[in-house]
Amino acid sequence: MIAPxxxxxxxxxxxxxxxxxxxxxxxxxxxxxxxxxxxxxDVSGGNPNVMYELGLRHITGKPTIHIGEAGQLPFDIASIRTIRYQRTRSHLAGARKEIESALEAGLRDGFELLTPARVLRGLQTGDGPASASEGGGGGEVEDEDSPGLLDDFAVIEDGVDEVAADMEAITKTIETIGALTNQSATEMLDLTQANAPMSARLAAVARYAETISAPTGELNTVSAAFAGRMAALDSGVRAALGLIEMTPPDERGEGADEFLEQLMSLDEAAQEGLAQIGSFGTSAAPLARMSRHLRKPVKEISTAVKQLTAAITRMGEWAAKARALKHNSAE
Known part of the structure; x- marks a missing residue:
């Protein structure tokens, strides 16, 4: 599919x-x-040799097209657009057309610089052809199409806003499941006090499992989207934090400070949610032993909790770096 x-x-x-x-x-x-x-x-499976060679290539700033087999894409470069393929004739033909489109757009409009090349260019001194001004004054001339620091921040901030929306949806879904669980607990208590037969209690559990089926499925879906968005943002956020770190505090501007504040406040909200999520997952685990009806929703809750915990831990790493940069700036 590549050669044609x-x-x-x-x-x-x-x-x-x-x-x-x-x-x-x-x-x-x-x-x-x-x-x-x-x-x-072809980044399928994250082969170490390929990742090493790809890093060399990224630093050059020369055109690179990523392709990868669906389901085998490495987490580390998830934020970079990758043409996905499956090993069937129809999917390979579709991937070939995507490669053709990427080549056509790149040859026509130029290939976009990836983050490592942009970082390296930002580190370059003003003694090369790329930094000489037309008037001979030694001022730096930027590529008109290459994104600057604020452009990167704007893209990341849009993603961070979407993360915040995901967190809100997750919180609401957990509250819904919690309310349904409380209703079921009240019903089960009434049945126990009335010495109801096991068949009646089992029927109540089955009804409860049915009522939480939709919200637990939604929780799993939203959590997966949240985790995926966090993974896609990770390399960009870390690169932006690296650029801020390399920029003298008095030259950062308001955009950088606002970005750091946004990461810190997002983490504060996430840490509060993490405590709630952890408690939620702990309380849900014993339910699977009550009845087979509850195994699927409990499994979905467990999966969601694991995804959320990993994603929020990553967010905490961003915030820790942001706080350190703010502290150094204040000094």
């Missing part, structure tokens, strides 16, 4: 294991990775 897409635009595709010249294969691959006009990287 490249041939359409007169690009000769060379597989890494198809290099004809004699010599050290590792050196040859690294040279191709660094020097080729275009690299198409």
């Amino acid at each position: 897409a490249c041939e359409k635009y007169g690009i000769r595709a060379v597989r890494a294991d198809g290099i004809a010249h004699a010599g050290d294969i590792n050196e040859q691959i690294c040279r191709h990775v660094v020097e080729s006009d275009l690299v198409v990287a």
Whole structure:
């Protein structure tokens, strides 16, 4: 699917294991990775050699297209657009068309710089051709199309706003499940006090399982979306924090400070929710032993709790870095 897409635009595709010249294969691959006009990287499974070579490529700032088999994409680069494929004829044909579209857009409009290349350019001093001004004054000239710090912040802030909306939806869903659980507990207490037969109690449990089926399914769906969004934002947020750290405090501007404040307040809200979520998961676990009717909703609750805990832990790492940067700025 790669070679035909490249041939359409007169690009000769060379597989890494198809290099004809004699010599050290590792050196040859690294040279191709660094020097080729275009690299198409299959990131399926996060092969360590591929990740290492991909890092070399990203630093060059040269065009790179990511492809990967669905379900095997590595978490670390989840925020970078990746053309996904499945090993069926129809899906491979669709992926080839996506590669063709990416090539067409890149050749027409230019390929977007990825975060490592933008960070490296931000670190460069003003002594090269890219930083010389037309008038000879030595002022830095930025690529008109490359995003700046505030552009990156704007994109991330939109994602952070969506994360906040996810958290609100999760909280409401948990409250709904909690209210239904309290109603069921009251009903079960009444049945116990009335010495009702086990069949009546089982029927009550089955009704409870049915009533929480939809909200637990929704909780699982929203939690998965929340965790996925957090994973996609992670590399961008960390890169933005790195850029802020490299920028002198008096040159950061209001946008950087607002971004740090946003990360800290989001974490405070998330930590309050984490305590509620942990308690919720602990109380739900024993329900699975009551009846087979409850096993599916309890499993969905357990899965959601694990996803949320991992995602909120990541958010705490962002906030810790943001607090350190604010503290250093205040000093």
